[in-house]
Amino acid sequence: xxxxxxxxxxxxxxxxxxxxxxxxxxxxxxxxxxxxxxxxxxxxxxxxxxxxxxxxxxxxxxxxxxxxxxxxxxxxxxxxxxxxxxxxxxxxxxxxxxxxxxxxxxxxxxx
Numbered sequence: 001x002x003x004x005x006x007x008x009x010x011x012x013x014x015x016x017x018x019x020x021x022x023x024x025x026x027x028x029x030x031x032x033x034x035x036x037x038x039x040x041x042x043x044x045x046x047x048x049x050x051x052x053x054x055x056x057x058x059x060x061x062x063x064x065x066x067x068x069x070x071x072x073x074x075x076x077x078x079x080x081x082x083x084x085x086x087x088x089x090x091x092x093x094x095x096x097x098x099x100x101x102x103x104x105x106x107x108x109x110x111x
Contacts, residue, residue: 016044016048018069018070018071018076020042021052021056021071022052022056022071022072024038024042024044024049024052025049025052025053025055025056025071026056027041027042028049028053029053029056029057035049035050035053052071055068055071056071056072059071059072059074059075060072064078064079064082065079
């Protein structure tokens with residue numbers, strides 16, 4: 001765990017799984033808990049809980065989070081596909097450059 005210092009007191013930075021975040025947010029979104037009740041039930045801060053709820057609401061509207069890991073399964077798939085597309089585009093660009101290089105080298109030898 002990562003430690004950080006705040007006003008002379010060390011704190012542990014806790015990390016939570018995507019499933020935990022989804023379940024905690026669903027206490028508010030689907031089970032009618034207030035933020036305070038959900039916070040007490042899960043032991044997470046009010047700010048973290050509000051962030052997760054907000055992120056899930058955006059994801060459910062089809063918005064893919066930028067700079068953060070998706071919480072919902074659908075947006076996790078979207079992020080994985082976007083990552084794959086980016087890699088394929090990079091590979092395509094490399095192949096284009098390699099082909100151009102081979103073509104110029106081939107022309108030098110055919111003369």
